[in-house]
Amino acid sequence: MSSIAVLRSKRQKNRAALAKVEPFLFILPFLALIAAFNFYIYFSGIRLAFTDAQGINPGDYIGFANFAELIADKQDFWPAIGRTFIYTFGCLFTQIPAALVLAVILNSKIFGRLRGYLRASFYVPVLMNTVVAALLFRMMFLRDTGMVNWLLGLLGLPDKINWLYEPNLSLLLMIVVSFWQWTGYHMVYLLASLQSINPTIYEVANLDGASPLRTLWQITIPLLRPALAFVSVMSAIGGLMQFEYSFMLFPNAGFGPGMKAMTGIPYIYYHAFRSNFRFGYATAAGWILFLIILAVSLVQIRVIGLGRADDEEA
């Protein structure tokens, strides 16, 4: 009997030990992956940013020289950061209002079953590869054979614009492509939030004789504030991390005429892989961009968090 009891207690001990370790076995595969393919990359990025590494050559420790060079660089680096912000705000201030208007219109009852089809047709560009979208728009913006100049010609503007080779227009073109591709994404999200608003609120407003515009300003937009904050920040982060339009919209992978389409990530890519393989320098630039994006993300948490607190108070 006693031997059985000992066996049993041994088994129980093993079980207890297993119970302690077991949860870690579940998270272990994921932790291993994220440590190796995420944390460690940032970790080695810290070291790399302080060296003059070039390609596979590990380079020497050079202190803050890379950062000093970047901060003093008013020729290339700061203009690239400036363009990143112009592009980001350009996207933000065109896409979010358009998405809101489309969502409010599509939310109206008159569309019935048509709503699904309309929503889908605005959403389809979201499914498209950004590279394909960039190439498609390049073909449409070609001077002599592109559809844009042909359509403008039909509207009575016979002067053919050389869209792709006009340095001042490059950011505008990127904003146009981004508008086409991502407005539907924001629209779908806003529409989903709109449909969760209690319709009796609108009935009351209607009975009070509020005009549609007033309803939009005083009911819809305040109620949508968390959703609007969310899509705005998503759009901003997407804009700051943009790469494909700079790289593929313009012919010859030259980042636009006179490199006027060069924004943040393209700048990093260009210096690490296209010109002199300056890994250390590009990583330092990456950290500066990283901090900018992180700041925007933190603002996101603040804004959405505040939105939630307001909801709880109400």
Added chain:
Amino acid sequence: MALSKPAPKGKEILLGLAKKKKTKKIRHGLAIGVMCFIALFYLIPLFWLFDASFRPKVEIFNVPPRILQGPPWETFRSYSLSSFQVAINRYQMHQGFFNSVLVTTGAIILSLLVCSLAAYAFALLKFPGRDFIFYCILATMMLPITTMLAPLFKVMQSYGLYNKHLALILLYSASGFGVFLLRQYYVRLPISLIEAAVVDGASKFRIWWWIVLPLGKPVLSALAIYQFRYVWNDFLIPLILLRSKNLHTLPIKLQVMDSITIAKDYDAMIATGFIAMLIPIIFFLFFQRHFLEGLSGSLKE
């Protein structure tokens, strides 16, 4: 409705209402018409891509588009598959397609397994340091890895994963968002079912396999679709990690076609773009509900 003689007041009001209804109807019809027009205009680039991918090279850049020169059905006679032939024979587009399929399915399967295991532990098991580790994983969602292109390249090289599909599959599977999404769903699973299984003496692994995974099917499909969209379309990471031509995914194939400076094969590029676009659209048509649910569900919390 012919009310020529003077009508009593009540009737006049009714008439006014009817008129109002009529103008309302016209306004609604107008709104529907305008929205349909905008939607069609919005889709022009896609129609053009679809049409152009079946045109012979000489007709692709016709202005106005070939399809508008004469009755459309007659212009369909020049439809051919020559663009696809060029893309396949000259640039091995089919290889790019299979590479994309391989990387995407690999990343989806591995990330669902790994994220689901971890999310189960974070949602339903108790262990020291749980919340701290979870917050660390959440933080990776905000960190933009593409700012670290050079370290990414160097680390992959030191692992011996440079120029291998496995590098992409492992990288995409380490998805903090995946763990987050699944955990949010798992904490809301009916606890009574799991407790009953515990009473029956089921191990934690069996609970995960027999209860959590099947009950979590909706959220697993949402994550699968999210990963599919992300991995299928990703460009910058494979661009720096895949060197060999026979490993290139579809977007990289497009970049290679584009890097030829003289006499680009725009027809091959259009055909490849068409294929790269077609697969997500087919998935979207079949799983539209999941696409949109995954989107709003993922964003809501």
